[in-house]
Amino acid sequence: MAIDARNVSFSYPGRAVLRNVSFRIDDGDFVGITGSTGSGKTTLAYCLNGLIPNSIRGRFSGAVSVCGLDTKKHKISELARRVGIVFQDPDWQIFSLSLKDEVAFGLKNLKMDRVEQRVRNALEMVGLEGYIDSEPHNLSHGQKQKLCIASVLAMEPEVIILDEPTSQLDHRSTMNVYGLLKSLNRQGKTIVVIEHDTDLLAEFANRVMLLDNGRIVKAGKTREVFSDKKLLNRLGIKIPGAVRR
Amino acid sequence: MNPKLKLLAVVLLSTSMIIFPNPYLITSVAALTAILILAYGLHNKFAPWIKPLMLVFLMVILLHTFALNAPILSVRGFYDGILFSMRIFGLLAIVFVFVETTPMSGLADAFDFLPGSLPAVLVLALSLVPGITALSGKIISAQKARGLNFRTVNIFRTYFPVMVPLFAKTLYTSEKMALAMQARGYDG
Numbered sequence: 001m002a003i004d005a006r007n008v009s010f011s012y013p014g015r016a017v018l019r020n021v022s023f024r025i026d027d028g029d030f031v032g033i034t035g036s037t038g039s040g041k042t043t044l045a046y047c048l049n050g051l052i053p054n055s056i057r058g059r060f061s062g063a064v065s066v067c068g069l070d071t072k073k074h075k076i077s078e079l080a081r082r083v084g085i086v087f088q089d090p091d092w093q094i095f096s097l098s099l100k101d102e103v104a105f106g107l108k109n110l111k112m113d114r115v116e117q118r119v120r121n122a123l124e125m126v127g128l129e130g131y132i133d134s135e136p137h138n139l140s141h142g143q144k145q146k147l148c149i150a151s152v153l154a155m156e157p158e159v160i161i162l163d164e165p166t167s168q169l170d171h172r173s174t175m176n177v178y179g180l181l182k183s184l185n186r187q188g189k190t191i192v193v194i195e196h197d198t199d200l201l202a203e204f205a206n207r208v209m210l211l212d213n214g215r216i217v218k219a220g221k222t223r224e225v226f227s228d229k230k231l232l233n234r235l236g237i238k239i240p241g242a243v244r245r
Numbered sequence: 246m247n248p249k250l251k252l253l254a255v256v257l258l259s260t261s262m263i264i265f266p267n268p269y270l271i272t273s274v275a276a277l278t279a280i281l282i283l284a285y286g287l288h289n290k291f292a293p294w295i296k297p298l299m300l301v302f303l304m305v306i307l308l309h310t311f312a313l314n315a316p317i318l319s320v321r322g323f324y325d326g327i328l329f330s331m332r333i334f335g336l337l338a339i340v341f342v343f344v345e346t347t348p349m350s351g352l353a354d355a356f357d358f359l360p361g362s363l364p365a366v367l368v369l370a371l372s373l374v375p376g377i378t379a380l381s382g383k384i385i386s387a388q389k390a391r392g393l394n395f396r397t398v399n400i401f402r403t404y405f406p407v408m409v410p411l412f413a414k415t416l417y418t419s420e421k422m423a424l425a426m427q428a429r430g431y432d433g
Contacts, residue, residue, distance in 0.1 A: 076427045077427075077430040077431070080429055081430070089421070093425040094372070095372040097372060109429060109430030135348060136372075151429065152429075
């Protein structure tokens with residue numbers, strides 16, 4: 001079992017964001033989480049890698065276990081070996097002055113071996129091997145997003161969470177990123193993607209969860225969830241083209 | 246050129262200009278930096294940077310000219326005013342040339358002698374600079390599009406609409422950056 005969340009609730013002072021959320025994600029699954037803005041998707045992602053409850057202040061209840069590790073009992077740095085997260089905006093993540101240093105950052109924190117080789121492999125996987133000594137702020141937005149993915153890939157986590165990884169990418173870069181995620185999934189990685197674009201989820205995810213107002217309103221196989229057109233309409237979620245036809 | 250050597254040169258030249266107000270030294274440094282700015286083709290970038298200071302230079306010269314032997318105009322004062330302005334120009338130009346000709350990674354390398362986590366803090370601060378610069382440009386354009394006149398004399402009318410969103414976004418970004426660093430195992 002990659003992720004086991006039981007009765008998870010979280011509220012920022014004066015505002016409940018997650019309400020009694022429970023779900024399980026199997027090893028090697030490709031799961032999409034979607035829902036309207038403010039439905040609690042990003043907060044849920046923060047619960048899956050221990051940022052909640054270890055770093056972000058608020059009221060947390062319930063339990064989340066990632067690769068057998070209880071997020072309440074383990075430090076974020078311990079969880080980081082098993083679960084990696086790619087944030088929505090690459091500018092929130094990139095701070096080093098070269099691609100090499102950016103990718104090596106997590107490896108050095110976790111005192112992993114073969115740093116240089118891992119850095120090269122990760123950059124090669126996302127097609128940025130030619131920029132290894134470049135400064136990240138000179139990259140395009142799509143390349144920055146790929147760099148963020150590479151910096152997570154280098155740490156070789158079993159679970160990779162991505163928060164709207166392609167929200168600012170063009171179609172070709174989007175398909176590149178999803179192609180990469182699919183191939184990682186085939187290699188056995190568990191992928192959890194928070195995504196507004198239901199067409200992408202319909203094409204790539206095996207399972208989907210719909211979030212509304214901090215609750216999971218439907219979860220299951222992608223086609224099955226997306227065939228509930230009435231619910232999608234009510235939540236303001238786009239019905240994927242594959243289902244509409 | 247090695248960034249550390251460059252930094253050393255900047256420190257030596259700046260301090261000597263401050264400590265020894267020798268006219269030959271000040272003139273040579275100001276001329277040297279002006280030549281470097283032209284040689285590196287940085288004049289277009291330097292011009293808008295130095296333009297608002299022209300008024301300050303003028304004030305300094307006038308103040309020296311008339312205040313030294315008030316109320317009589319003083320040639321000696323005029324000469325001192327020119328030197329003082331050249332000193333300010335030289336100091337600014339040295340830093341400008343250093344920053345513009347050194348990549349950010351070089352700037353970080355130059356400061357890696359600092360103790361503890363200071364180099365890391367510096368790297369973080371430097372990494373935010375391009376983002377903040379780009380963001381301020383976007384905010385200024387957005388406020389101009391909403392009719393804000395940046396030529397207005399009232400600085401508060403132009404200052405707050407730019408600084409408030411810039412400050413809020415920068416704080417938000419640094420908070421998210423801290424989360425992203427923790428998510429990659431940073432315990433510091």
